[in-house]
Amino acid sequence: MSAWLFVAAAIALEVTGTFLLRLSDGFAKWHWGLLSIACYSACFWALSPAMKVLPIGVIYAVWAGVGIVAAALLGLVIFGERLGMVQVLCIALVLVGAVGLRLTTTS
Template sequence: MNAWIFLSLAIAFEVTGTFFLKLSSGFEKWQWGVASLAAYSLSFWMLAPAVKVIPVGIAYAIWSGCGIVAISMIGLFAFDERLSALQFGFIAMILIGAVGLNLSVQHG
């Protein structure tokens, strides 16, 4: 499987794990906590083959940056969390950085 597909899956599982972590309410709802740990485990399982091909710094920056953007939007819409204009601006810079890193890497 292509390293970029592994990285995309790693991002999806990381975001899912963070969503479940929020639902766990600090592990008070242990089922969501266990689901969170499972999703994080799958995220790392998918990240491992990605970093065999994609430089680790690039892969990690894209993984974490896309995760930040995605979970921020989920927080906004699913949990009614509010962000200031300045916070939106900084999140946009993270997204620009992740896209720029992706565009600067030879895809293979």
């Protein structure tokens, strides 16, 4: 399996964990919190094989950058959160950086 597929799986698990953490309401709803912890644990398990072949700085930047964009979109679509124009621009810059790193890095 490609290292980038492991990174994609880690991103999906991290974003899911963040979504579940929000649902946990500060761990008041502990079952969502436990699922969140499970997703974060699985995220790191999925990320580790990619670190054998890709630079850690690139992996981390792509993982965090795409996660930021996905979490912001979830907040907008599911939770009705709003972002200002400057915030949207900054998130777009993060995404441009993550895509640029992905396009210029080979395993």
